[in-house]
Amino acid sequence: MTDHNEYINNKRSDFSKGTLTETDVDRDPFIQFESWLKQALDAEVPELQAMHLSTVLDNKPSSRVVYLRKMANNKFWFYGNYESKKGKSLEQNPYASLNFFWPELQRQIRIEGIVKKATLDSSDNYFVSRPRESQLGAWASAQSNVLQSREELEKRLIEITNEFEGKPVPRPAFWGGWVFKANYYEFWQGRKSRLHDRICYELKNTDWNIFRLAP
Amino acid sequence: MTDHNEYINNKRSDFSKGTLTETDVDRDPFIQFESWLKQALDAEVPELQAMHLSTVLDNKPSSRVVYLRKMANNKFWFYGNYESKKGKSLEQNPYASLNFFWPELQRQIRIEGIVKKATLDSSDNYFVSRPRESQLGAWASAQSNVLQSREELEKRLIEITNEFEGKPVPRPAFWGGWVFKANYYEFWQGRKSRLHDRICYELKNTDWNIFRLAP
Known part of the structure; x- marks a missing residue:
């Protein structure tokens, strides 16, 4: 059996699946x-x-x-509970x-940007597309709050399930989407001997400035 | 061929590989x-x-x-260029x-903490354990600086390779380790219908306070 300390110290991936150049990218x-x-x-x-x-x-x-659920024109949508830790963080910053x-x-994409809440329509549309069990789960869970036990959550789910029996589950006001708007990208392609390709884009006014970073 | 927009909108993973309870964890x-x-x-x-x-x-x-290279007693070591963006960020914050x-x-581990530079010994020991090509790469690359082209990097690597030919490659002063010291952990086990198990640890003085968060 491999010792995990030896493994993390010694395991090396050498990257040779691809290359990325300034002329390859859009x-x-x-x-x-x-x-x-x-x-x-x-x-x-x-x-x-x-x-x-x-x-x-x-x-x-x-x-x-989090899971990417929609994208268009340098925007990326994801969904969840607005009262979660991420919701509160994004509200402040x-x-x-x-x-x-x-x-x-052997690829990594790093993106930086600014997040705001999605429109009500976008949140509604995504919520209705979810399986009913996930819709009920959204009501049952006060995300990021402390639970006394797993049973507390499961009990609450049963109550919610009974409450909405035979009816469509509406989107809770505390649940919805966010839109991440990118202003910086890095496309990283692993290369041999740690000499990776890193092609970056930075938004300057309405233009994307493209450059290569040292790995 | 699957449309990627449909895929990201509709792909759902239901999680059933495990459970995590307060009594399971150390x-x-x-x-x-x-x-x-x-x-x-x-x-x-x-x-x-x-x-x-x-x-x-x-x-x-x-x-x-980044790659975890060593760990002990709530500390996690990783290595790289001190003048990179992460190096400068960690210097300030x-x-x-x-x-x-x-x-x-179906697991995720979230850890929060504070980073400081590793000891010179730790950086030296790790550097000598790396393949020679990676040691040369560390000298050749001014990490996170803009490169005019890939060729600029490869030319610099040839110069460095010639410079150290027949000699051991010393650790550059700008390259070394960091130690991340944890003060918060979340162990996340995916569960059915998004009702995941989240068991957290928070350091209070010298004790770890354990609690469950709502998913």
Whole structure:
């Protein structure tokens, strides 16, 4: 059996699956993002829409996985409970970052931007598309609050299930979407001997400035 | 061919691989972390030591993947260029977070804490353990600086390689380790209908306070 300390100390991935140059990439980072996302889909990357969302509260960062549910024109939508820790953080400080890591393609996409709440329509449309069990779960869980036990949550779910029996489940006012608007991207392609390719885009007024960073 | 917009909108993972209760976990979050890391190793989770490190600069978060290289007693070591963006961020603001996401086990570990530079000994020891190509790469790359082209980097690597030919490569003063000291953990186990288990640990003086959060 492998010792885990030895493993983390010694395990090395050498990256040789691809390269990325200034001339390969689209001038529009969102088109470049879509192109990499499609390639991840073709490569059957598991959980490819799982993105690490980082927020800041009281000058301290926090990060969690959320699922990308919609995207258009440098905007990225995700959904959840507005009263959760991320909801409260984003209320105080709209700066956020996203990170997609697809080790099967030896790729990482880092995005920085600003988050605001999605429209009511967008939240409603997404909520009705969810399975009924998830809709009921949204009502049952006061996200990020302390629970005395798992049973407390399950009991609350039974109450909610009974309450809405035979009726459609409405979207709770405390549950909805956010839109992340990107102003910075880095497309990272792993290369041999840690000499990775890093192609970045920075929004200056309405233009995207493209440059390469040292790895 | 699957449309990527439809895919991200509709793809749902229902989680049923495990459960996590207050009585399952160790009283010490580091022992709990080690236990989950060993299980990830047994399950052959790819890139299990890849952790998302989030830092804050000017109240804005940024996150990137770094590799866990050593751990002991609620401390986590990683290495890199002190003059990189993360190095400069950590110099200004030592608060940071780590996130391990192991979809194969439907698990996520969120950790918050404070980062400082590792000892010179620790940096030296890790540097000598790296492949020579990575040691040369550390000298060749002014991490996070703008490069005019890939060729600029490769040319610099050739110069460095010639400079150190036949000699051991010393650790550059600008390259070394950081130690992340945890004061908060969340162990997340995906459950059915989004009713996930979230068991958290918060350090109060010298004791770890354990509680469950609503999903």
